[in-house]
Amino acid sequence: MTPEDAATPRERxxxxxxxxxxxxxxVAEVGVAKSTVSRWVRDLPRPSTPPERLRRMSEARWARHRRDVALRRTRTRAEAAAQVGRLSERELLLVGAGLYWAEGAKSKPYRTQEQIQFVNSDPGMIRVFLAWLALLGVGKDRLQLRLMIHETADVAGALEYWAALVGVDATAFSKTTLKKHNPKTVRKNVGAEYRGCLVVGVRGGAEIYRRVEGWWCGIVWGAEAAQEGELSE
Structure with missing residues (x-):
């Protein structure tokens, strides 16, 4: 018989x-009620929970919830994507015009600069923009490509990634713009997924820019007309 076996439940x-x-x-080990345990040990100091144990307890408590949320997120995203389907040329035209007016370079009242230049780090945004340019008849020979990236990142790897996405050789890119490292800044955009921003310009894009202005005005007018139609019904 061990000392543990000889000890009374209270001593254990x-x-x-x-x-x-x-x-x-x-309670699980001694086999008595929680109220009894509380009475037996109430004079003892409350033990501190080690950080690692707290983390495991929190993870166990929230793991199922996170799985459920992730499942709902995936399901909702798939259902929403299925609603879109294949875009018609008109739909792509409107989506691209709106995308450019939100993210692309625009003329200012104090500086007329009618050019097409789009900067983004999201591969999906770049793909849509390139598809839109192709719809407008812009060939790859008219593209002006440049990488903007932090100097501490994998510059060569990022360049190859964007070149493959566009479907051109990396030599088609102009000189990379490097962002200087600031030791005081805690960067979040690190890791293999960070590939900087791709700058896509179009040679001789003034006419396209003017059309984008017109398409955007048409989108705004169409949205307002639709809203007024709903209100009048």
């Missing part, structure tokens, strides 16, 4: 509490 409970066990753990 107190010993376990001194080891830092919780009430639930003591």
């Amino acid at each position: 409970a107190r010993a376990l509490r001194r080891q830092g066990r919780t009430y639930a753990e003591i």
Whole structure:
């Protein structure tokens, strides 16, 4: 018979509490009610929970919830994507015009600069923009490509990535713009997924820019007309 076997339930409970066990753990091991355990060990200091144990407890508590949220997110995203389907040429025209007016370079009242230049780090945005340019008859020979990236990143790897996405050789890119490293800044955009921003310009894009202005005005007018139609019904 071991000393543990010879100890009374109360003595065992107190010993376990001194080891830092919780009430639930003591109840499971000693086999008495939680209220009894509380009475037996109430004079002992409350054990501190190690950070790692707290982390495991939190993870166990929230793991199922995170899985459920992730499943709902994936399902909703798939259902929404299925609603879109294949875009017609008119739909792509309107989507591209709106995308450019939100993210592309625009003339200012104090500086007329009718050019097409689009800067983004999202591969999906770049793909849509390139598809839109192709719809407008812009060939790859008219593209002006440049990489903007932090100097501490994998510049060569990022260049190859964007070149493959566009479907051109990396030599088609102009000189890369490097962002200087600031030791005081805590960067979040690190890791293999960080590939900087791709700058896409179009040679001789003034006419396209003017059309984008017109398309955007038409989109705004169409949206307002639709809203007024709904209000009048």
